[in-house]
Amino acid sequence: MPFGPASRLGVSLFDETPPQEWVAGRSNDEIETLILAVYRQVLGNAYVMESERLTVPESQFKRGELSVREFVRAVGKSDLYQSRFADCPRYRFVELNFRHFLGRAPNSYDEMKAHSAILDAGDFDSEIDSYVDSDEYQNVFGENIVPYIRGYKTEAITHMVGFTHTFQLVRGASTSSLKADVAGKSPKLNSLVINATATAVVEPGSTFRNPTGSARTLLGPNASEGGKVYRIEVTGYRAKAFNKISKFRQSNQVYMVSYDKLSQEYQRIHQQGGKIVSITAV
Template sequence: MPFGPASLLGVERFAEESEAPLELIPGDDDTKKEQMIRAVYKQVLGNAYVMDSERQVIAESQFKLGEISVRELVRRIAKSDLYRTRFFDNCARYRFIELAFRHLLGRAPVDFNEMRDHAERLDSKGYNADIDSFLDSNDYQNTFGEWTVPYQRGWKTESCGTMQEFTWCFQLLRGNSSSSLKGDLAGNSSKLGGAAYQNRPIAVVPPSSLEATGWSFRPAPNLQNAPTRLGVGAGDQGMTYRVEVTAYSANNLRRISRYTRSNRVYYVPFDKLSEQFKRIHREGGKIASITPVT
């Protein structure tokens, strides 16, 4: 059963998707198969955008003809240059392993030993062998089998699961409004970090709120919340909104290193939101949350 309302935990999208897993049934037409192909790309690539030139057209054609199963389609995409260049070549080792668990098994690692096994396999047997180890595992077969599209499942409480794995899944699932990397504040770095090495749970907190304590807010090391008031006291044109910005880059200011990162909180009238958004994006910031001020 779900652990509380999914919307309060920041996993509402996954709650909707996992309620009705997509399974190929004999007799399904090409429309259903196209739907499943799109779902496989969405799951395996972490909601990233895929251009037509990047699609695995041969594997898609074989799937539509019934020559390969859903599991084999997942395998082809996970072994493709499309997946490898995005999540293996450009990510830290353990970040790739975190993402592979999320994309292929729909859950977080159980513990650091499980992550280390994959790291050692990558070193000894290579990338393709590690991908096979995910898809040929009993975990994958027992959960998804040959014909079900993988989906996110670790955020729900399960029998024989651990509290550690349960809390880790929230670190890997949330913060992906765009994709596993582009819309995630962790980027190419490991999200579990020291918690993985120490095999300890991570507190599950709600999404960012007015108190700036949510998972998407990263406190600045020297400036605490560094609030900046802008346009407080909106008139009849609309409400005032609290715009929380993280990973803020001051790369447009002289005498400030382009690597400087800090956070800001802006209070902006509705009619000034568009202008403020443009300024934030121009200066390299990422909007973590937008909430009305009541």
């Protein structure tokens, strides 16, 4: 696979597909496309059989009685959603809810704890409402846009750790929430979020898990005190932002970055117009 394209991260389809939005005057076929897009996003790209579809909320949506946001809420609160995800361990369920309703990984352990507390109270519906009624959801998707995967973009994730965690939850546009890798229903981000630990970002098709009981210490000449070094591959630099070369040429770069400089480097790369195509442990 050539160096540079977004396909290296499995996000090319997300970039190439514009947000799905309801507007007045949509045809029946266009409304059906919106319904399928909601199922695909909220159910983590899982296949939905005709017999599983929510006929009443669908009818209400087609008649204009439900907005896209309210249809998303109906799918999230349905037995269909519960049957697929509610029996996951607590923090796995929370991290999947972030993927499904906000299109990103949790930004912090505090976020995960807050949602866990809602579930501790035994209130499944309130857990779904906490995403759909959040300021973030309203500001990004509003009433009429179908949620989409956005955790690899700087407007959704403000630090390198969260960026790498997105690729633990989403291994390309063709994978589903529970079939993306061998983890299945086991929590993926619990200890990683607690310790704010960045993870390697590998191209789709490379499936891995953190080995049980092993240290996450990586040694190298540029290692920080923690001994962790990551290799960042970047493409998309333009002449105006990087150096005096033809405006039609793109420059690819590789950086060796210590763990404690990851967030700083992440921000610098995106400020200069670069696109990160892989992050791997040295």
